[in-house]
Amino acid sequence: MFNYYDPTVTAMLYRAEITIKLKNGMLDPEATTIKNALKHLGYECQSVKQAATYELEFTADSRENATDLVNGMCQRLLANPIIHDYDVRITK
């Protein structure tokens, strides 16, 4: 873990944008429901896909460390690697 009291390490605030979507070929009942509901309202869509986005702010001592932290969060909590693909962008 990051040590706030070690003066040799400079903590920086990073912002990460994480997009989590179902892998290709997975059934997506939520998207199917939305497609049908849009059709009932008169909007005909060829395809509907949905994804979840998370924006996190956290401290890390380098950009590489920040990327590793976010990958860990995705693999351990945010995404289910069996059914989801995820994409991480460190924006600050």
Added chain:
Amino acid sequence: MFNYYDPTVTAMLYRAEITIKLKNGMLDPEATTIKNALKHLGYECQSVKQAATYELEFTADSRENATDLVNGMCQRLLANPIIHDYDVRITK
């Protein structure tokens, strides 16, 4: 509605990316739960925000028409304008 049989109108396939998030100041219990769960796993985040993203493909006769269609979909079905802000990007 778009008329597929009118030869004077050329239909084009458009792709729209819609991001729907809670307005500033709204309580976000899902994000709070994720923040707490990440903390239990050893990841301390200053802030966590979540949003839903939809990617739609549909036909329209112009880019302006495509934007109008997607705004209509957001206002009538996808977003709740009282609590959500939404952002539309026509990408193709």
